Amino acid sequence: MRRKILITISIFSLNFLLNSCAGGKSAAQTATPEIPTPTPAPLRNLTICLGYEPSSLYLYGTNSQATWSVLEAIYDGPIDTRNYQPVPVILEKMPAFDDSDAAFQPLGVQAGDEILDADxxxxxxxxxxxxxxxxxxxxxxxxxxxGTSQLQMDQLVV
Known part of the structure; x- marks a missing residue:
């Protein structure tokens, strides 16, 4: 008899233990959605390998390949060079003298005006x-x- 009592107590204890661990039904909980934090935009780095540092990045200052390599990365001009040929970027087509997109017109100049010299x-x-x-x-x-005579030069008009 003692064995029956021990088995009965064991079954009740086990039942009590399992029910208490399972927990009862609780009120429905609404999960609050986690708002993801946006990942910061990665830094944009551009590395330009040059043989030497340009002496100036002034657009009209120097005419070296190193300067133009840097300026091409900064500014997207109307014309790029691909395979050693000019290619329009923001223009519809390359201006040409043949179809009158470009022409020279005479321009009178005097002392103090900015011009292009022979070089x-x-x-x-x-x-x-x-x-x-x-x-x-x-x-x-x-x-x-x-320094005194009247002078006219050609001005390119596009």
């Missing part, structure tokens, strides 16, 4: 400057300005 440098016009006068496109007709 293609942007300078202030002063006496003794060598330049291409209107209609001149070869080195044979380069003119050294005397």
């Amino acid at each position: 293609g440098n942007l300078i202030t016009l002063t006496e003794g400057v060598e330049l291409y006068p209107r209609g001149c496109t070869s080195p044979d007709c380069i003119l050294t300005w005397d």
